[in-house]
Each structure stands twice: as structure tokens, then as C-alpha cells.
Amino acid sequence: MARPRTPAKILEMRGSYKRNPSRRREEPDASGPLGDPPAYFSGAELAAWNDIASGAPRDVLTGSDRITVELAARLLANSRVNWADFTAAKLARLEAMLGKFGMSPADRSKVVGGGKRNGDNPFAQLLE
Structure with a gap:
């Protein structure tokens, strides 16, 4: 299996673009809140939505993640x-989705919320 693509923000912090500026790529801005659950959800689905929305790390889920x-x-x-x-297939898919949201101890370290900006980093001036 191929290695996952390194986010552009991490490449920037590593200084990869200073050596190879032609490799710079822009990632889409996925800002905006997740919002309210769909109106057609049943009670169990509504409770599950609320559990996922409240259990995910802060600022990870955005409006782009609604589906x-x-x-x-x-x-x-x-x-x-x-x-x-x-079924086991459904369980594996659910576990993978929750992992992408950073909802397991191992996966939590792999996600960065949208609220983190260079202005929040006290060492940001050292990167320039």
C-alpha cells in the first residue's frame, strides 16, 4: 500500500518548499462549522451524530465533512x-472513518484541527 500524502502544511514546516519551490501546492480551505445534524435522522442516528461531533478533536470536523x-x-x-x-465489514469501515476523524488514541496524533494557525504558534517566526 502506498504511503499517505504528506499535508502541505507539514511540508512547509519542514522547509521542503525552500529547497524545491516548484513542488508547492495549495490545499483547499475546509473551514466552517460542521453544523446541525440532518433533519431526517432518527433518534439513534441523531445520538450517534452528536457523539461523533462531540467526541472528535476540536476543529477537526468541518462543513466539508458532513456527508x-x-x-x-x-x-x-x-x-x-x-x-x-x-457485519465485520461494516465495523471495519466504521473504525476507519472514526480513525480519520482522530477518534482513537493512535489517530488523534495524526489530525490537526483547522483552528491551528501560524499565529497561534509561538515558534512560527523561527520558520521564516
């Missing part, structure tokens, strides 16, 4: 309502 959070909430609700018929 993925919806899918994860439906899977989580399905697992809670009908665990006996919840």
Missing part, C-alpha cells in the same frame, strides 16, 4: 440498534 459524518453516524447507530447483525 462522511452522516455515513459514520448511520453506521454507528446501526451497530447500536442491531449489533448481532452488524
Whole structure:
């Protein structure tokens, strides 16, 4: 399996663009709040959405993640309502989605919330 792509912000901090400025790439801005859950959710799906939204690290989930959070909430609700018929494939998919949101100890270190900016870093001036 191929190695995951290194985010542009990490490459910038490493100084990769100083050596190779032609490799600079811009990543889309995924700002904006996650928002309220869909109105058509059932009670179990609503509870799952709220658990995911409140359990994810701060500023990680944005409006761009609404569809993925919806899918994860439906899977989580399905697992809670009908665990006996919840397949291993669905469980693996749910675990992968929650991991992408930084909702496990190992994955939490891999995500950076949108609230972190260079202005928040007291060492940002050293990077310039």
C-alpha cells in the first residue's frame, strides 16, 4: 500500500518548499462549522451524530465533512440498534472513518484541527 500524502502544511514546516519551490501546492480551505445534524435522522442516528461531533478533536470536523459524518453516524447507530447483525465489514469501515476523524488514541496524533494557525504558534517566526 502506498504511503499517505504528506499535508502541505507539514511540508512547509519542514522547509521542503525552500529547497524545491516548484513542488508547492495549495490545499483547499475546509473551514466552517460542521453544523446541525440532518433533519431526517432518527433518534439513534441523531445520538450517534452528536457523539461523533462531540467526541472528535476540536476543529477537526468541518462543513466539508458532513456527508462522511452522516455515513459514520448511520453506521454507528446501526451497530447500536442491531449489533448481532452488524457485519465485520461494516465495523471495519466504521473504525476507519472514526480513525480519520482522530477518534482513537493512535489517530488523534495524526489530525490537526483547522483552528491551528501560524499565529497561534509561538515558534512560527523561527520558520521564516
